[in-house]
Amino acid sequence: MDDVAAAIADPVRREILVLLRGGSLPAGTIAERFAISRPAVSRHLRVLRESGLVRDETSGRQRIYTLDPAPLTDLAAWLAGFTRPSGWEHRLDALETEVHRARRDRRAAARPEENTA
Template structure:
């Protein structure tokens, strides 16, 4: 599925369609009116997006309305996140954990030996 998604977003017209749909569902005709290419070309782009799972369509009256299917983006987001490695938030969480662990160890050491000096000078 990831290959289908990557192929779908590789095209700049399809990425622009996705950006249009970010604001909400749109009929196919309204999407086509925003581009200088033919309606059949837009229909092909919409089919690729639908087959990749990035958009879903629904017939409303005589119109076909397209909307983003955000669940399809989860797989892509997870894969991209795995490439990027840990985020700054994860690094800061790890630092916070280490600070609390160090404080807890010092408190335990102080409780076990209250007359011993702690800190950097001894």
């Protein structure tokens, strides 16, 4: 998980992942999208490959990169722990519901019966 987090910490690598979300691309095509040198893009691709976020295969003289989102699963699960409601939030929601229900019942009990004839 640490390798994945470190890999996506860099904005260039995140942009590469976004590019590959649309489908596989050759390294040269990826490099053309950035204003940095091809060797710099190659280093970014190596970090992504070593973290498991991309796979590569050689086709002739080209290296084709493909996104592999599986390593993001553990990181996403860990991050979700920060956004999921805690047990206290559920309890507070239940308490709020009970307060509203009690107020409604009190108001209903305080109203005179309209159907008394």
